Amino acid sequence: MGGDTRPPATDLRARKPPSRQSRSCKVCRLRKVKCDRVKPCHACCAHGYPSKCFYERIPDEDAQPISQAEEIRKLRAEIRDLRARIDERQDGSRTQDLQRLDQLESLFESIRSAPPRVVDSLVRDIRAVHGVLKNDLTVVGPWEGHEAYENYGRQSRGSSVSTLPVRKRISNAETEVNFNDPVELDDDDDELLDSGSESTSSSGTITVMSMQRPVIDAFVERFVDAFAPEVDIKSGRAGALRAAAGIRMFSPLISDAYEAVSVAFFGRSIQSKQIEASGFRLYPRVLRSLQDALNDPERCKAESTLVTVVLLLAFESVERTTQSGVSAHVRGAVRLIEHRGPENHMYGVEHLMFTELRPYWIGGAIAARKPSFFAREEWKTIPWSAGTTTKDILHHLLDLAADIPGLLAQSDSFLEKHKVSVMGAQEMAVKQATLWNGITELTGKFHQWVIDWVESYPDGAPREEEQTEDQGFPIFQRRDLRTGATFIPTKLSYPNLLLAQTMCLYYAFRLILSSVDKRPVDRVTPMEQYDLGCGICRSLEWYILTAPGNMINRLAFPTRVAWEAFPDGGPERAFLVEVLQLVEKRHALGLWGSAMPELSVRENSPMNNE
Template identity: 30%
Template sequence: MSNLSAGDCPRSDQSDPSATSKAGARKKIRPTYSCLNCHKRKVKCDRVKPCGACCLRGTPSECEYGTSKRDRHYIQQSALIENLLRSCESLKQQLAEARQQANLPPIKDEHGPSQSGQSIYSVKESDDPANNDNDTDADDDENEIEIENEDASSDSLDGMDLPSKVQPIASPSAMVPPQADERRARKQSAWCRGSSPPWSKEKVVLTDPNLANALVELYVERLINDFSPENVSGTIALREARSMRVFSPILCNAFEAASLTFAGRRDGNRAVEVAGHSRYLKVLRLLQNALYDPQEGKSTEVLLVVLLATITEAFKQTSKDSLLKHQLGGLELLRTRTPYRHRHGVERSLYVDLRMYWVTAALVHRKPTFLADKDWLTVPWPGDAPTKDILQRLLDVAVRIPGYLSEIDEFSAFLKSGTKPPSELITMQTNIWERATELQGQLQMWKTMYADTYPSGGPWEETLPEMNPTDDFPIFKCRNPSTLEVMAARNIIYPDLLLATALSFYWALSLIISASDTGLVSVLGRQERYQYACNICRSMKYYTQNIPGCLVSRVMFILRTAFDNFSDGMVEKDSMADLFAYIGRKFEFPVFSNKCTSSSIKVEA
């Protein structure tokens, strides 16, 4: 009970007007300087955009400020970083001039790794490429790494055991003048834009931290240009993700590992690839520690690290199923994050733009997936977002196929073990048949509604071109349906890459539903399955000649599905082997040279 009696309680009609006016005078309307999230949570905000608190919570894209002029007092983080870098460069220059006037030798960076998490690399060529082979410790000489150039072809890298560490430069005696560093940095910049490596005969030691960091940034830019080309819709927002490295050491290391591995493979430079390997080992350790943390494990940075690790594995091929394991790990992270964290910005790109990869990983896994839940089919497409395109509509059907494959595996297991009575097996087989018919009907409806009425028009066959000696694309050979004679197939041309991707994926999904190696009746005839597999192969010349960068990875699953549809010894399968080798050689993509084995869903007998 209250200690106040009824007579002690003040009444509203007896309140003091002067007290009310004083209280109103004391109340002030203060402008909101913090971001809306920090203001709502009542936590301290550093008033940059995105602020540190939102970055720590893993939601940098949700960091917003008030819209009134009085509330716009935040600092754009890009401007803040630019000012800090400019001040740092000015201080370094003043220090260098002061030491030069005092006749003191230049000094190395005395502060170790930069606060942004970027590593400082030293580039050096050694006459003995085997110097690093006996050192297997992968820790932690991050500040300066010696990179040896062997001027070797990329073929010499296949199957080679790479050392897990490269030696740090221990002595400053190999310093070169700043002018020489500048000249070599310009040469390295030209090399990173596509010309040949400049260190074939001379020793080069890069000692300036700024130039070393610039070299790493050029590698990162190359990676982004290949996996997130400009003016191409539906690509992962790696450019936006790059700015998040400032607040995430693990993301910074992941970018470096992927870019060095990618550049080392592309340039045939084993030593650059070794440097990426060293970074990659550290990324895996940091990733493992982050996943143990219930909060950090769900952050956007960790999901980006998994994506970059997947890119690294596409070039490293550590094991047969390493690429699939990273994809399944990313799927599990998506599930724990819920679809409501993927409605805007980089988070939405991580789901929507990569949705085809997530779905194909679920297909290879052959288990029911959360991607078929209603929320995952609707929430990441809010009212202010672009509507689903033809490929996203097809993926709405594809997410239901992993559950169908799981039913087939369950039926096959019971059939083999004999633990189910025949009546139950007949019921399961009937359900599978009905499910296959339903899924094939949905695919056919998609084709009728979206592919056959595509605004830019449909595909067409090219006429047989004249032999071009400069065209090294392998000719796909198939059989004439009427005479069964082997002939050169005509290529299929498309109005754009979106329709080429969607139709090829449609044919692959139809092959999966109608796979004949399960012992079940197929909803497609043998001739239709053969024609669908050939259509995929006939589409690849247009695809490989028009796809920018490394986006050819979108057809990994599609090509492997067609490859598994042909029997061993068929001329079509031999032609596909040449096609895999061509794509792997043209794009320097080892995963294609290995016939995309990680994308196979074929059930073993």
């Protein structure tokens, strides 16, 4: 009856060695390629997936990956300690410490900004001697005169060297800054540009090639602050381009793209045509590199390719190089996103690029007036399935808006067939009923969304306030549609930027849907359409004066929809013209100054003509 209670014999063969770090990253293991054990490794960087490079713990492996970030932290700590010792010492050893400090700072700059192959070699050398610098360690940094950087510069910038005059401005600290004043170069900017050149000529010029990497980094920082300002969650997430800037050192494509757009943006913001033109000179090379990546079956799915497409979209909002530039980049981004699939937008920078810029992608799909993959359930669920972020009030609205392109396509097809009389009476009745049922269902979902999300919004509903001229913002006037008289309505003030953006998009989506709503009952009336357009206009002042940096681009699409809702020559259009000119002048956004025809949602719009 009693079983054997002796402990089982220990099977020595069953013992497993302790789990240690893998020699190769998971991606290289799966691809069965050589991994250089840098984190992120060169293979992942070369294929555009630095954020996906990680090391599993696997038995019988004893080597640790080389972490560039770890070495940067160690170098920073050693530099900090050396500076403290130098400040305390006054003896002969101070000279040796200064020499070592110079060497450490050079190494730090190299690891932070040199080409990946150079970084890999330097980090290995540091690790090989356990942090002790070898006498023959070659220091390669982004400074004019060092052979390795000159070679890299010729590869990445071409052989031409451009001169950039620096324009000075006399600043007056007591001068009041007006909202309508353009951004100008101040003394800090002068110092920044001067510090980027080892020498300046008597005419006050600097060259692109003589700009030190810290200057380019400062330009990138300005660009990131403008297009991805650090805001709280209630303002809406805005960290995608900032996160992408953090991995640019691992991708030549991203690095070149950031340099091109940030230099051009800086030049435009300080109204320096020469600096702006230097960014333009880099732009064609970035386009060629991007085209090469898009033509490669593997690289086209890399995060570096997606980041570059988004960066060039931001560049077009600033420069508007062609009338179809913005629409072309939006179309390209949407195609790329579809090709990548929803599962490739669940983590990291790729998730942020998809979710934060989703209003642009949905807006582009609506403007194309064709059924969109965004309406499929997997695109509404899979990117959030990993819990990287959670859906908020805006994304629940976008889930509904994703169905609009299909209804626009149905309406366009129905009208075209009706025009040429290719349908019988029964077929026409069926298609018309299908369209109307779709509009009725989606309209009902919009009404329910208002009840579920807007009326119960935890921070409160929008408030109505009197318009005043003390903000330096145009005054919106609307008409009484019964009498034709004009009057100044209240403006809308919001508890946060997220709700303001969401409500403007809601008004825009309802306006677009109403343009094909020909139902005999319950359709949106012309007066209701007018009120929806006015809702956008009444929200512009609060959002534009509140939003940091170029977050105002988030209202570009609703603003264009409102523009098309009003007749030409009326007070509403006149107000919008003033707003567009003000934004273009203040924020150096060429897209707004053009009245944004690329964002039209009408038939035969730039988005619709492919």
